[in-house]
Amino acid sequence: MNEKLPILNVHMLGDFSVMYGNQPISFGKNTTTKAMKLLQILLYHGEQGISREKLLNALYVREELADASNNLRVTVHRLKKIIVDAGLPADEYIHIKKGIYSWQAPMRVEVDVKRFVSLYKESKECTDKERKEELLTQVCQMYHGEFLPALSGEEWVLLESIQYKKIYSESLKELCESLMTKGEYEEVLALCESACRMYPFDEWQSVRIECFIRLKRFKEALKEYEDTAKLFFEELGITPSDRLLKQFDEMSNQMNHTNPREINEIKERLKEDSDRGGAYYCSLPSFRDSYRLVSRMLERNGQSAYLMLCSITDGKGHPMEKPEKLAVMAEELQNSIQHSLRRGDSFTKYSSSQYLILLTGTNKENCEMIFDRLRKYFSREHKSWGKNLEYFVSSIADVENPDSPIQFQKDKNVW
Structure with a gap:
């Protein structure tokens, strides 16, 4: 050499x-x-x-x-x-x-892989806390993502990649715990930002939320939570984990004693964009809360409200099995609901092929007219799309009835 x-x-x-x-x-x-x-x-x-x-x-x-x-x-x-x-x-x-x-x-x-493993092994054997932190920091900073991602389909690469991710995750967890005991939250935020970017569904966001809470930066904690909840539902169709929900409750409790001077800022945050027209789109967890609130209000005022489930099918009543076509049609259906319904109506995406609509102050006959209007808008550019859309409707009072055409399974995380 x-x-x-x-x-x-x-x-x-x-x-x-x-x-x-x-x-x-x-x-x-x-x-x-x-x-x-x-x-x-x-x-x-x-x-x-x-x-x-x-x-x-x-x-x-x-x-x-x-x-x-x-x-x-x-x-x-x-x-x-x-x-x-x-x-x-x-x-x-x-x-x-x-x-x-x-x-x-x-x-x-x-x-780099050899150095990565060597540093990890040294950190496991190290008894000096300061030196151990230095080694773990180097391990985490060396990890820039999956091992040989272009060859991720190769079995040997996949097996090695799993081991290296495990090393990274263990090292990051140990390092974050050590730094947080010393109050070095900014450093933890930076470390977990990279982890969230590489592995958005591993819930490193919860560590960032914890740091924001301890720093009393509640607005940033809330934004991290909202962005994570949106990501989990849109990509996986699931609501946040119990850990994230508990953090949300903790944020809410600590924000109860808000400075009166911040009321105007809070009002601005709560306000909807002024130029937004048509029905109100919200995440599934938010829609669920609206549904429950409307249910309670109906018990008191006796008004009617209906829940409509719109589904995209293959035109023969079966689920659409072409993912690319379904994605395009689902986007168009959301746009159609937005423009076809009133501002007082709300809706959400229930699955890759289904949307739920909450219709207030209407009756069953009007629900059919509403769906016809929606279907016409949905198929305005592609006439054949009209046959791909079907709906079920049920009054909110009857949704819990076993005979209702709309049923929600209690053990599903999404509802």
């Missing part, structure tokens, strides 16, 4: 890239060719190497080749040329001995 040569830095967490000293090395835009897969495997296994059998399995397991070994020889030859053409010093690089393929470079090679 020539110590005078620059170091070859290889990054595999979050993306695959190679730096030779200060110079980025490009092996071409396509990182999923057989030659590029081979390069990444060899760099990952380094001088210890990988057996021919495992290499063939990693490269050709999904292909029926008459002579996979010959294909491997051709790929090795092609890769050697690619390496030199990319700007690295001329050398053999790929060493083959007794069926073991290894990476042998003239310069020192540093792979």
Whole structure:
């Protein structure tokens, strides 16, 4: 090894890239060719190497080749040329001995994954709290995302990726707990911001909310909660976890003693956009609360209100099974409801193909007219779409009745 040569830095967490000293090395835009897969495997296994059998399995397991070994020889030859053409010093690089393929470079090679694991192991053995925090911080800062994401479909990559994510999650959790005991909330906020970006459904938002609450920055805590609740429902169709709901209650309790001077600011936050017309769209949790409130009001004033369930079908009464078409139609249905109903009506998305509408101060006959108006607007540009829409309606008083056409299962998280 020539110590005078620059170091070859290889990054595999979050993306695959190679730096030779200060110079980025490009092996071409396509990182999923057989030659590029081979390069990444060899760099990952380094001088210890990988057996021919495992290499063939990693490269050709999904292909029926008459002579996979010959294909491997051709790929090795092609890769050697690619390496030199990319700007690295001329050398053999790929060493083959007794069926073991290894990476042998003239310069020192540093792979981020290896350093990542080494720091993690050192942190587990470290007994000095300050040094342990430093090591955990380095581990978290080194993790930029999934291991070799372009090859995430490969079984060996997936298995390794799971282990590295586990290391990151454990390290971040331990580091956040340590920092929060010292009141270093700003540092925790920054660390968890990256985690939320990479893994939005792992609920690192709850740690950020906790930090905002302890800093008494309740508006930021509330916004974090609202953004998270919206993300969970729109992407997964579920409401926030018990942990997030408890944090929301805690925020509400701590905001009870609001400074009177902040009342005008609160009123501005509560106000709806003045230019918003038509029916009011809200998240499912908000719609559920509106439904319950209207139910109570009807008990007192005797007025009527109806719940309408609009569903997109395949035109024959069956669920739409074409996801791309369904997404377009669902967006148009939301737009149609928004424009076809009154400002006093509210609605929400109940599933990927269904919307719930709360109609107040109307009767059952008018509900049919409302749906006809809605269907006409929905199919104004695509006449055939009219047959893809169907509805059920039930008075709020009858929704809990077993004979009602609209039923909500009690064990569903969404309702």
